[in-house]
Amino acid sequence: MRGGIVGLALLFAMTAACASGTASTGAFTQTARIEAELKRGTSTKMDVQRVRGTPKGTGGAILPLDPRPREVWYYSDISATNMRREGQELRGDIRVQFVLVFFRDGLFDGFMWSASTTIPLEEK
């Protein structure tokens, strides 16, 4: 009986070691809601928080051709999936999404979104 339990534990441990790894900073937030629910010049910071959540960072920017300062909220989502060792290489798929939300005079003034496609990660 004791041998069976130990065997089961070892099996679980070996399965765990072989399982493909996943790591992320949390769920990927859909940016479509920004366009659907926020209005430029009208929506407030609290509206943006309600749609997009708490920003990971905040700051300011002056954009080219428009010297008026803007406040910027920064969001990012990162995930690594299907992490696996192949010989001497560690391989996996990385997905990254960045969103910058701009405010002028405290109101939503647009956003910039950038996302990666699935990029294979190689680490020797």
Add this chain to the structure above:
Amino acid sequence: MKRTLTAMLVSLGPFASGCATEQASRVEAPYVPDRDQTVRVVRCEDRTGTQTGRDLAREATQHLVEKLQDAKLFQVADDASLVLTCDIERFEEGSALKRWLMPGWGATQADIAVMAWRQPGDQILATFRSHAHVDAGGLYTIGADRYILSVALDDIVGQLRQWRAGTPPQGGAQK
């Protein structure tokens, strides 16, 4: 009696389970004692995308309100100009069996962010974050998923207490 027992278990759980938290806060404006005695708590948003069969937003909101009241930091009122918004950014149930077999595997985790606002005017006063996790431990860590939100919110309330006291934030920034 049942509530007292549950509260004791929740309080003791983190100590018995190797639960850890990391915090980060950013203070934009100091606490104003004369003005900010009451607070309005907006229902937490569950942004985890996980299907647990639980209403994490309701649980977290309830924990936050109870902890604020227990800590006697603020009175909770619907018409307060100091407003707290709350996001559950990550929740992973994890598994005590997996942790028992291999530390780090099957970690239970929760990330919560709380923003303090002054309304009207949409002024952000401070942002508080906590990452609570149980990475290792034996089968005695069963149930970590039940108290991990509470642990993260304990940490947040601790940060709110520091902000209220004017203490510089740990692991964060102050303007």
